[in-house]
Amino acid sequence: MKLTLRVWRQKNSNTQGQLEDHQLDDVSPDSSFLEMIDDLNEKLTNEGKEPIAFDHDCREGICGMCSLVVNGVAHGQDRELIKAVTICQLHMRNFHGGETIVLEPWRAKGFPILKDLIVDRGAFDRIIQAGGFISVGTGSAPDANASPIPKKNADIAMDAAACIGCGACVAACPNASAMLFTSAKMGNLNHLPQGQTERYQRVVNMVTQMDKEGFGACTNMGECEAVCPKEINLDFIAQMNKDLITAALKGIGPTV
Amino acid sequence: MVGILHFPNTTIGKKIIMALSGAIWLGFLAGHMVGNLKIFMGAEHFNEYAHGLRTLGEPILVYGQALWIARLVVVPALVLHVWAAITLSLLNMQARDSKYVQHRKLNANAAQLSMIFGGIALFLFIIFHLMHFTLGVLVHPSFNPNDPYHNVIAGFQSYFYIPAVIYLIALAALSLHLYHGTWSMFQTLGLNNKTYTKSLRILAWLVAISITAGFALVPLSVMFGVVG
Ligand code: HEM
Ligand code: FES
Numbered sequence: 001m002k003l004t005l006r007v008w009r010q011k012n013s014n015t016q017g018q019l020e021d022h023q024l025d026d027v028s029p030d031s032s033f034l035e036m037i038d039d040l041n042e043k044l045t046n047e048g049k050e051p052i053a054f055d056h057d058c059r060e061g062i063c064g065m066c067s068l069v070v071n072g073v074a075h076g077q078d079r080e081l082i083k084a085v086t087i088c089q090l091h092m093r094n095f096h097g098g099e100t101i102v103l104e105p106w107r108a109k110g111f112p113i114l115k116d117l118i119v120d121r122g123a124f125d126r127i128i129q130a131g132g133f134i135s136v137g138t139g140s141a142p143d144a145n146a147s148p149i150p151k152k153n154a155d156i157a158m159d160a161a162a163c164i165g166c167g168a169c170v171a172a173c174p175n176a177s178a179m180l181f182t183s184a185k186m187g188n189l190n191h192l193p194q195g196q197t198e199r200y201q202r203v204v205n206m207v208t209q210m211d212k213e214g215f216g217a218c219t220n221m222g223e224c225e226a227v228c229p230k231e232i233n234l235d236f237i238a239q240m241n242k243d244l245i246t247a248a249l250k251g252i253g254p255t256v
Numbered sequence: 257m258v259g260i261l262h263f264p265n266t267t268i269g270k271k272i273i274m275a276l277s278g279a280i281w282l283g284f285l286a287g288h289m290v291g292n293l294k295i296f297m298g299a300e301h302f303n304e305y306a307h308g309l310r311t312l313g314e315p316i317l318v319y320g321q322a323l324w325i326a327r328l329v330v331v332p333a334l335v336l337h338v339w340a341a342i343t344l345s346l347l348n349m350q351a352r353d354s355k356y357v358q359h360r361k362l363n364a365n366a367a368q369l370s371m372i373f374g375g376i377a378l379f380l381f382i383i384f385h386l387m388h389f390t391l392g393v394l395v396h397p398s399f400n401p402n403d404p405y406h407n408v409i410a411g412f413q414s415y416f417y418i419p420a421v422i423y424l425i426a427l428a429a430l431s432l433h434l435y436h437g438t439w440s441m442f443q444t445l446g447l448n449n450k451t452y453t454k455s456l457r458i459l460a461w462l463v464a465i466s467i468t469a470g471f472a473l474v475p476l477s478v479m480f481g482v483v484g
Contacts, residue, residue: 008357019357072360102358109353174364175348177267204259207266216351217267217344219368220440226362235449242446244268251259 001027001097005040007052008104013112013120019102029093033076034059034066036092053116061089061229064164067171068117069104074168074227086166086229106167108176109214123213124165124181130209130256131202132185134194153191160187162230169224169232175216180224182210183236190243200247201255207244208254267347270340275444277337278437282463284330285430289470295483299405306404338379345372367436374429381426388419395419412478420475431468438463 003024010017027036034056041051057065066088070076075087079094095101103117111119149157160183169180186202189195195202218237225233263269294305312322361369384395388411392399397414400406412420438460442448448456477483 069356069359072356072358073362078360078362104356104358107352107354107356109351113354172362174352174359174361174369176351177348179268204262207268208262211265211267214351215267216348217271218444219348219371220436220443221361221364221368223361223363233450234443234453238443238446238448240446241268241272241444244263244266245272245446248259248263248269253259253262 001029001092001095003027003036003095003097004100005037006100006102007116009052009116010105010113012115017113017116027092029091031092032059032088033068033070033090033092034088053114053118055118056088059088061086062164064166067106067119067121067166067168069106069171071102072104074106074171075166075229077227077229084229084231086164086168089229106171108167108170108178110176110178111167111170119167121165121167123178123215124167126213127178127182127206127209128185131198131205132189134189134198136194147193149192157188157191160184160191160232160236163188163228163232164230166229168227168229170215172223172227173216173218174221174223175219177218177224178210178213178215179218179237179240180228180232180234182206183240184232186243187236187239190239200243200250200252203240203243204247204252204254205256207240209256267344270344271444273336274340274344275441277333277340278441280329280333281337282434282438282441282467284326285467285471289467292474293470295405295408295474296477299403302405302408303403334379334382338375341372341375365436367432370429370432371436374433377429378426378433381422381429384422385426408474409478409484412475413484417479420479423475424472427468427472430471431464434467435460435464 005022005024006019007022008017009020022040024036024040027039031039034054037052037054044051055065055067057063059066064086066075066086068074068076068087070087070090071078075085076090077083077085082090082094105111105113105117106119106121107113108119110123111121113119163181163184165181165185167178167181170176170178173180186206189202190199220234220237222234225231264273291305291309295302309323310320317325387393388395389404389407392401392407395415396407396411398406398410412423439448439453439456442452442456474483
């Protein structure tokens with residue numbers, strides 16, 4: 001099928017970017033979205049032009065590297081049947097011949113654009129460094145049943161741990177807020193016994209770091225959960241809010 | 257102490273201040289709305305109620321004291337609410353420093369997207385309302401501090417119903433603000449979750465409709481000659 005791709009091209013973080021049109025004449029409906037860009041890049045390279053820079057790694061929806069805003073929606077999942085996928089898991093059969101597809105990078109102050117469609121998501125690493133861990137003596141892994149955990153908590157922790165840190169929540173949020181990510185990255189630990197010791201210091205530190213990175217505040221619209229490829233939901237943000245209130249009442253200040 | 261002092265510096269802390277102050281105003285509005293309905297019981301009853309607000313708590317409190325205590329709660333609550341709303345809205349605008357050429361929303365509704373605009377409209381309305389019925393300056397044709405019943409009726413009949421229509425527009429803004437605000441409050445305070453979210457949405461809808469309808473009844477009744 002034939003497609004027009006309007007792609008954001010930007011040389012580096014210091015320059016202005018703009019949209020650039022590319023015609024594709026022979027896109028296979030069976031190819032994945034990223035393979036379609038690969039084909040275009042091959043063509044561009046053969047023509048001696050600069051290929052489009054975009055992030056990707058596993059291409060099976062588990063690593064969190066791919067990050068494209070497709071026609072205004074993070075990971076492009078705006079079609080009825082397509083929910084909870086990363087863009088690497090989307091196929092061209094979901095598009096129509098003759099369509100124009102607009103490709104943009106995640107846009108947020110906390111995610112500076114490095115080149116074309118690639119942004120720097122180092123802010124997420126720093127939020128995790130601020131508290132998304134537990135301090136334990138290393139050694140061999142303990143038995144999974146060594147400490148009893150209610151099934152409900154184990155399930156919630158597992159749901160939170162599904163976050164692959166892709167940043168679609170930030171990209172989709174009208175306020176470029178990172179609350180869904182931050183709440184998931186503490187939600188996994190805060191629902192397990194091992195995470196309790198540092199629980200309230202963790203929430204204060206991670207929230208403080210999140211604010212420092214320049215992300216916006218939550219206005220409870222739920223745009224984030226609508227695009228999350230791992231279906232992380234707003235409950236984690238509510239829990240984070242509640243834990244921050246408790247931490248404030250306990251008198252815990254930030255150490256980051 | 258350091259924890260609680262740091263709290264308003266965080267985005268979530270400001271949001272929680274907004275939720276708590278919004279809750280205070282929600283309670284105040286509910287009481288205010290029910291009080292207003294006494295207008296349907298006639299001039300004497302309504303004026304007695306208005307006077308009663310000033311003599312509330314006697315002999316422990318003196319004339320007007322209860323009203324001032326209430327003002328000492330709702331005025332700072334409004335200041336905090338507006339401060340947090342404006343600070344966070346500016347921050348949110350800055351957080352998306354490069355704009356999308358195309359950005360589609362999948363979930364957000366008009367109530368959510370209009371919070372700051374509706375809020376600013378409400379703020380302006382509160383000033384208008386105080387000039388109209390509390391101070392009786394500029395926008396009231398025949399204000400008499402000792403006859404609230406007359407003030408309401410004449411106020412809504414005056415100037416080709418323009419003040420009454422301003423009230424109705426402000427109430428429309430209020431209903432949108434309360435529809436998102438009431439549910440949002442629970443989410444912000446960490447009291448919402450998937451089990452309750454549907455019920456809380458319904459509650460928010462009921463709150464928005466009942467408060468707005470209760471308030472709207474008074475200007476509508478004056479406009480259509482039911483009272484007055
Ligand atoms: C009539 C008085 C008002 C009432 C009863 C009220 C009530 C509320 C409530 C209950 C919330 C929810 C708090 C939360 O999200 O957790 C809220 C949010 C908000 N209010 Fe108000 N408010 C009033 C006036 C105002 C004014 C005067 C402004 C601004 C100038 C304003 C701006 C906002 C904004 C921006 C939000 C946040 C919306 C969001 O997070 O999506 N409000 N309000
Ligand atoms: S490339 Fe790994 S999740 Fe898409």
